[in-house]
Amino acid sequence: MSFSPLTSRLIEALTCLPGVGPKSAQRMALHLLDRDRNGGEKLAQTLQLAMDNIGRCQRCRNFSESEVCQTCTQTSRDASLLCVVETPADVIALDQSGGFRGYYFLLLGHLSPIDGIGPEEIGAPLLDQRLAEGEVKEMVIATGTTVEGEATAHYLSEMARRHGVVASRIAHGVPMGGDLEYVDSNTLSLALKGRKRLE
Amino acid sequence: MSFSPLTSRLIEALTCLPGVGPKSAQRMALHLLDRDRNGGEKLAQTLQLAMDNIGRCQRCRNFSESEVCQTCTQTSRDASLLCVVETPADVIALDQSGGFRGYYFLLLGHLSPIDGIGPEEIGAPLLDQRLAEGEVKEMVIATGTTVEGEATAHYLSEMARRHGVVASRIAHGVPMGGDLEYVDSNTLSLALKGRKRLE
Known part of the structure; x- marks a missing residue:
């Protein structure tokens, strides 16, 4: 006994998302089927639209649906x-x-x-x-x-x-509000090398 | 500056999944756009199919695409x-x-x-x-x-x-392989109440 064929296919398809294994995918599929059909519909349509239309900006290579x-x-x-x-x-x-x-x-x-x-x-x-x-x-x-x-x-x-x-x-160093004792030694060494004279 | 309108819509739509907040949704959207267009396409189609076709079994109420x-x-x-x-x-x-x-x-x-x-x-x-x-x-x-x-x-x-x-x-009690000291007291009390005479 297992989920219905289409439910199983949905669970399988959801595992393409990063950080989503079979158990999480099962939880997601059941949640959408049980309590959020509208959200599922919207996700399906937006995903299709995004996959079909989003390409790369020709100047900066960022994701964009326009050239x-x-x-x-x-x-x-x-x-x-x-x-x-x-x-x-x-x-x-x-x-x-x-x-x-x-x-x-x-x-x-x-x-x-x-x-x-x-x-x-x-x-x-x-x-x-x-x-x-x-x-x-x-x-x-x-x-x-x-x-x-x-x-x-x-x-x-x-x-x-x-x-x-x-x-x-860009400068590497101690983050703002960072306690020295919790900063790793590589960062500290970079912070020391990049020290600035106070005017 | 933000993501392109369609990318933002995709991120927003992904937050309908349980346990997925804005940050995870962003990671998922960028992963699909960048490295798994096929997976994204397949997920979009399967999701649409599932939302349209999966209903309840008329006998047991489980999810099913057939009556x-x-x-x-x-x-x-x-x-x-x-x-x-x-x-x-x-x-x-x-x-x-x-x-x-x-x-x-x-x-x-x-x-x-x-x-x-x-x-x-x-x-x-x-x-x-x-x-x-x-x-x-x-x-x-x-x-x-x-x-x-x-x-x-x-x-x-x-x-x-x-x-x-x-x-x-169904019986409630100590799980198989469970050490008594790690079992909560309610379960232990149920396990004691449900004790069986050994033949």
Whole structure:
């Protein structure tokens, strides 16, 4: 005895979501069938629409249903600043901080030769072309602090140099409100190296 | 700055899933868009199909895309035994245990007057009709051990009595392999009350 064939197929299909195993998928399927048919209908339609229509922005590579995304069409931004990040979530986080008013470029990953992710995969040709346009004066590199993130940052700074563009890296250090004793030693060492003279 | 309108709608729609908040929904949406378009397509279609076609079995009230579910059409089962459970997941658990070969009836909840869940909502009229058919000789009540589950069990046993059907309750006690010191006192008290003489 098991669930009806269609219920089983729904449970199976739900496991494509990250962090959802067979048990959670079962709970989700039963919840939708039992208590939220409207939500399920809406999810099905929105999902179909999203899968069919969302592509990449031709300028920054962020997800967008139009050829050029909303952010890239905003003229209020400073075109001399370009921030290079790994993921769409990074863009949201940086923009919400309010500390950056330029444009963004998404790598959608980082260089990782072992996984077959080279310059092509992270959109290097498109970025190269963008820098060649000559509008960008400073490229803020905000890739992760992993080994791959650092290697990618190095690769990007070389590219910026070729175009005569200033490359900068966001600062790493102790988070605001962070107690020193709870900060890991790598971060502390970076924070010490990056110390600033008080005026 | 935020996600594109359609991406935001997808994130919003995903929060209808139980246990999924805005952050998890964002992670799910980006995962599907970035790495699993096929999975997303399949989920959208299966979900639509499931919402449109899955209803209730007319005999046991379990989810089914046919009028009568697979379990109720199996003739190999013992028609004199009817097990009453709260949820579809309970049916799976009991059936997988291999300890029961009769038919099932689903309450899809338990009596809870404060939430407006009365006999109608738990399908009492349908169960009444089933018992009136005269085939069922024993009704195994497997509702939860909560206060509401016990009250529901009491209500059901009264119904069984009216039809001259034997009502039984699944045993509560120490789980197999359970160390006494880790079993809660209510369960221990039930286990003591339900003790059996060794032959």
